Amino acid sequence: MGDWIYLIIGIAVLGVAVLVGLVSSVRRGRGGATGTDVIAPPPTDADVEAPGGAAPTAVLEPEAPVLERPEGTASRLARLRQRLAGSQGGLGRGLLALLSRDRLDEDTWESIEDTLLTADIGVAPTQELVERLRTRLRVDGNEAGDPRTVLREELLALVDPTMDRRLQVTGADGRPGVVLVVGVNGAGKTTTVGKIARILVAEDRSVVLGAADTFRAAAVEQLATWGERVGVEVVRGPEGTDPASVAFEAVKEGVDSGVDTVIVDTAGRLQNKAGLMDELGKVKRVIEKQAPVTEVLLVLDATTGQNGMIQARVFSEVVNVTGIVLTKLDGSAKGGIVVAVQRELGVPVKLVGLGEGADDLAPFDAGAFVDALLG
Numbered sequence: 001m002g003d004w005i006y007l008i009i010g011i012a013v014l015g016v017a018v019l020v021g022l023v024s025s026v027r028r029g030r031g032g033a034t035g036t037d038v039i040a041p042p043p044t045d046a047d048v049e050a051p052g053g054a055a056p057t058a059v060l061e062p063e064a065p066v067l068e069r070p071e072g073t074a075s076r077l078a079r080l081r082q083r084l085a086g087s088q089g090g091l092g093r094g095l096l097a098l099l100s101r102d103r104l105d106e107d108t109w110e111s112i113e114d115t116l117l118t119a120d121i122g123v124a125p126t127q128e129l130v131e132r133l134r135t136r137l138r139v140d141g142n143e144a145g146d147p148r149t150v151l152r153e154e155l156l157a158l159v160d161p162t163m164d165r166r167l168q169v170t171g172a173d174g175r176p177g178v179v180l181v182v183g184v185n186g187a188g189k190t191t192t193v194g195k196i197a198r199i200l201v202a203e204d205r206s207v208v209l210g211a212a213d214t215f216r217a218a219a220v221e222q223l224a225t226w227g228e229r230v231g232v233e234v235v236r237g238p239e240g241t242d243p244a245s246v247a248f249e250a251v252k253e254g255v256d257s258g259v260d261t262v263i264v265d266t267a268g269r270l271q272n273k274a275g276l277m278d279e280l281g282k283v284k285r286v287i288e289k290q291a292p293v294t295e296v297l298l299v300l301d302a303t304t305g306q307n308g309m310i311q312a313r314v315f316s317e318v319v320n321v322t323g324i325v326l327t328k329l330d331g332s333a334k335g336g337i338v339v340a341v342q343r344e345l346g347v348p349v350k351l352v353g354l355g356e357g358a359d360d361l362a363p364f365d366a367g368a369f370v371d372a373l374l375g
C-alpha cells in the first residue's frame with residue numbers, strides 16, 4: 001500500500017514538472033511575437049533569401065500594390081458600342097433585308113416574325129411590332145416610309161427610350177448610396193460588381209465592396225481581387241458567415257469612412273423561393289439599419305433566354321428590383337431579351353455586359369442599342 005502512495009506522488013510530481021515546463025515554453029513563444037525582446041532587427045539579405053523561412057515574411061513591409069487605372073468613359077463607350085454592333089447587328093440586318101423586298105407577302109411577314117422570336121424579343125412584343133410594321137409599310141400605301149427609318153422608330157418604341165436608366169449610386173444625408181446586386185450563380189454577378197466599382201473609381205468616386213456571397217469562397221476571393229486591382233476596400237467574412245452580417249459590416253464601413261457608394265454582392269443560390277426571400281430580405285433589412293438601399297440590380301445572363309426570364313420573375317417577386325444588368329450580350333445575338341425582360345418586370349435594363357474584360361460594362365442606351373441592332 002505504502003509503495004502505491006509513493007508511486008502516485010511520484011507521477012503527480014512528474015506531471016506538475018512537465019506542465020510547468022510547457023507553460024513557460026508557450027510564454028517564451030508568445031513573447032517572440034509581442035514581448036519586449038521582439039523589436040525584430042531589420043531583415044538581412046540572408047533572412048529574405050532564406051528558403052522556406054516563415055520568419056522573414058512577418059517583418060517584411062508589404063509592397064504597395066500597383067493600382068490599375070480603369071478605362072475612361074469615352075473610350076470604353078466607343079469600344080463597347082462597336083462590340084454591341086458586332087454581336088447584335090445581324091438581327092437588324094436580317095429584318096431590313098426582309099422589309100426591303102419588293103413584295104411584303106405573308107411568307108415574308110412570317111420570316112420577320114421568326115427572326116424576332118429567335119432574337120428572344122418574346123411573343124407579345126413580336127406580334128405588336130409586326131402589326132405596327134405591317135400598318136406602316138403596307139405595300140399599297142403611298143405613305144409607306146423608308147423601311148430603315150420605320151424599323152428604327154418601331155424598335156426604339158419597343159425598347160422604350162423614356163425609362164430612367166440612371167444608376168442610383170448616391171445616398172442622402174451624408175450616407176453612401178447602397179447598391180445590392182442579386183442574381184443566380186454564374187450570371188456574372190461578382191464580375192459585374194467589380195466592373196461597376198471600376199466605373200465609379202474612374203469617375204473619382206469612393207467605393208466599398210461587400211462580399212456577401214459567403215457560400216462560395218471563390219466568389220469572395222474573386223471580389224477581393226477586383227477590389228485590390230483598383231484600391232477599393234472589400235469587406236468580407238469567413239466562409240459560411242451569415243451574408244447579412246457581411247452586408248451590414250460593409251455598409252457600416254462605408255458609412256464610417258464616408259464613401260460615396262457601397263456595392264454588396266449576394267449569394268445566388270436559387271434554393272426555393274421562401275429561402276431566397278428570407279435571405280435577401282434579411283440582407284436588405286440589416287443594411288437599412290445603416291443606410292437605405294438606393295438600387296437593387298438583378299443580373300441576368302442574356303444567353304439563357306427563357307430560363308433567364310423565369311429567374312427574373314422569381315427574383316422580382318422576392319426583392320424590389322430597380323434595374324437589370326444583362327450580361328454576356330457579346331456572346332449572343334439575342335439582344336431581343338432586353339425588350340422581353342423589361343416588359344416582364346416593368347424595370348429598365350440599366351447596364352449591359354459585353355465581355356470578360358475588366359472594363360467591358362456599358363450603361364444601356366436605347367438609341368445606341370437600336371443603332372447597333374441596325375448595324
Ligand code: GDP
Pocket residue numbers: 183184185186187188189190191192219268326327328329330331352353354355356360
Ligand atoms: P456569378 O456567379 O454570378 O458571380 O458570376 P461571375 O461573376 O463569377 O461570372 C461567371 C462567368 O461569366 C465568368 O467567367 C465571367 O467572366 C463571365 N462573364 C460575366 N459577365 C460577362 C460578359 O458580359 N460577357 C462575357 N463574355 N462573359 C461574362
